[in-house]
Amino acid sequence: xxxxxxxxxxxxxxxxxxxxxxxxxxxxxxxxxxxxxxxxxxxxxxxxxxxxxxxxxxxxxxxxxxxxxxxxxxxxxxxxxxxxxxxxxxxxxxxxxxxxxxxxxxxxxxxxxxxxxxxxxxxxxxxxxxxxxxxxxxxxxxxxxxxxxxxxxxxxxxxxxxxxxxxxxxxxxxxxxxxxxxxxxxxxxxxxxxxxxxxxxxxxxxxxxxxxxxxxxxxxxxxxxxxxxxxxxxxxxxxxxxxxxxxxxxxxxxxxxxxxxxxxxxxxxxxxxxxxxxxxxxxxxxxxxxxxxxxxxxxxxxxxxxxxxxxxxxxxxxxxxxxxxxxxxxxxxxxxxxxxxxxxxxxxxxxxxxxxxxxxxxxxxxxxxxxxxxxxxxxxxxxxxxxxxxxxxxxxxxxxxxxxxxxxxxxxxxxxxxxxxxxxxxxxxxxxxxxxxxxxxxxxxxxxxxxxxxxxxxxxxxxxxxxxxxxxxxxxxxxxxxxx
Numbered sequence: 001x002x003x004x005x006x007x008x009x010x011x012x013x014x015x016x017x018x019x020x021x022x023x024x025x026x027x028x029x030x031x032x033x034x035x036x037x038x039x040x041x042x043x044x045x046x047x048x049x050x051x052x053x054x055x056x057x058x059x060x061x062x063x064x065x066x067x068x069x070x071x072x073x074x075x076x077x078x079x080x081x082x083x084x085x086x087x088x089x090x091x092x093x094x095x096x097x098x099x100x101x102x103x104x105x106x107x108x109x110x111x112x113x114x115x116x117x118x119x120x121x122x123x124x125x126x127x128x129x130x131x132x133x134x135x136x137x138x139x140x141x142x143x144x145x146x147x148x149x150x151x152x153x154x155x156x157x158x159x160x161x162x163x164x165x166x167x168x169x170x171x172x173x174x175x176x177x178x179x180x181x182x183x184x185x186x187x188x189x190x191x192x193x194x195x196x197x198x199x200x201x202x203x204x205x206x207x208x209x210x211x212x213x214x215x216x217x218x219x220x221x222x223x224x225x226x227x228x229x230x231x232x233x234x235x236x237x238x239x240x241x242x243x244x245x246x247x248x249x250x251x252x253x254x255x256x257x258x259x260x261x262x263x264x265x266x267x268x269x270x271x272x273x274x275x276x277x278x279x280x281x282x283x284x285x286x287x288x289x290x291x292x293x294x295x296x297x298x299x300x301x302x303x304x305x306x307x308x309x310x311x312x313x314x315x316x317x318x319x320x321x322x323x324x325x326x327x328x329x330x331x332x333x334x335x336x337x338x339x340x341x342x343x344x345x346x347x348x349x350x351x352x353x354x355x356x357x358x359x360x361x362x363x364x365x366x367x368x369x370x371x372x373x374x375x376x377x378x379x380x381x382x383x384x385x386x387x388x389x390x391x392x393x394x395x396x397x398x399x400x401x402x403x404x405x406x407x408x409x410x411x412x413x414x415x416x417x418x419x420x421x422x423x424x425x426x427x428x429x430x431x432x433x434x435x436x437x438x439x440x441x442x443x444x445x446x447x448x449x450x451x452x453x454x455x456x457x458x459x460x461x462x463x464x465x466x467x468x469x470x471x472x473x474x475x476x477x478x479x480x481x482x483x484x
Contacts, residue, residue: 185392354366
């Protein structure tokens with residue numbers, strides 16, 4: 001059964017009600033950590049009409065969509081049969097590369113009129129439409145490759161978890177290509193295997209965003225509304241968001257800094273930085289978040305944020321991986337790395353991007369794509385000489401998603417999907433908590449995922465934070481579909 005509901009403020013609505021019979025964390029697709037790699041096995045040939053995996057790409061321009069498309073089209077079992085974009089110029093340009101593919105500007109038209117022409121969907125839109133299109137695809141029994149971050153609203157984490165529980169046979173993958181190389185996989189193995197002892201705390205940081213109007217973010221101030229470019233269908237660009245005027249800094253790449261359409265630097269990078277913590281420790285939902293910043297979020301996400309997530313791990317099945325009943329993750333932008341002296345490390349400087357875990361027997365730090373550094377008793381060691389280190393497999397994560405769906409003689413990888421929605425929903429939840437909490441700086445916000453509410457220290461509901469930071473009002477015709 002499929003229902004469509006318009007979501008407004010959901011404070012006090014139990015997440016278990018949204019999830020139906022699939023209890024949080026107990027669904028057949030619940031993420032169970034970064035497990036042993038499966039042995040490649042023969043599979044029957046894919047039964048698609050063309051003998052290949054037929055893909056629809058929603059969002060074909062920008063910076064990420066072309067890279068995704070180029071990687072996927074290089075797989076011998078892939079053909080792009082549909083292209084969709086609200087930008088007529090981008091759509092026309094890419095259509096020349098795929099003349100046999102159907103084109104449309106409204107993704108709903110692709111499902112309504114061309115649903116029999118594609119088997120899977122690649123979603124590369126601005127963040128605020130990720131969950132909407134992912135859910136349309138899952139509802140239609142399509143496999144999904146969805147760009148990061150997986151969702152833009154905390155309530156959408158629950159919606160996605162519901163959908164994957166209802167569609168356990170569909171293969172999902174989130175854009176997290178940095179898990180493909182060996183380095184981050186080695187980091188996961190070291191932490192999950194406890195080669196440095198039990199985990200005490202983690203520090204995660206990312207450089208930027210800048211103060212100006214260049215690159216991926218816009219911090220040039222809120223400007224007066226403008227007429228949307230002629231090639232942009234503005235109502236379709238808005239999609240799930242309520243009617244609002246077009247402004248400088250939204251069209252193109254810089255919507256990432258806006259509260260309504262992006263997730264800020266912390267949300268944008270959470271999949272690339274919190275992934276190894278999720279895979280190694282299978283963390284539960286955070287219990288609280290504290291964000292410190294001098295400039296609270298308004299129309300834009302805050303810059304210069306240092307946040308603290310606290311996890312209650314006292315009753316988790318893998319309690320033996322943690323030194324204490326609480327596990328703390330410090331997550332910051334502007335390259336706010338921890339003090340090496342405080343950690344007992346030799347003098348030096350961390351890179352501008354890192355995920356660092358302090359364990360009882362040492363410290364491990366991993367950059368976005370490496371390198372992996374390990375210190376024991378304050379001295380650097382070669383991590384590849386650690387006793388008990390397992391084997392890892394470098395892979396093309398785009399092709400692994402295809403191979404998991406298709407199988408057959410053309411497999412180019414072992415078909416292991418590293419970043420399924422079940423895992424990246426957890427990363428998105430943590431990243432969103434940090435970016436959203438910056439609207440209420442220096443306030444410790446409790447987080448109750450089961451009710452989708454923020455709480456005050458006395459346990460009462462924080463009404464304002466719940467109202468402004470958990471969900472959005474969805475525009476008529478673009479409500480989230482509920483898959484059950």
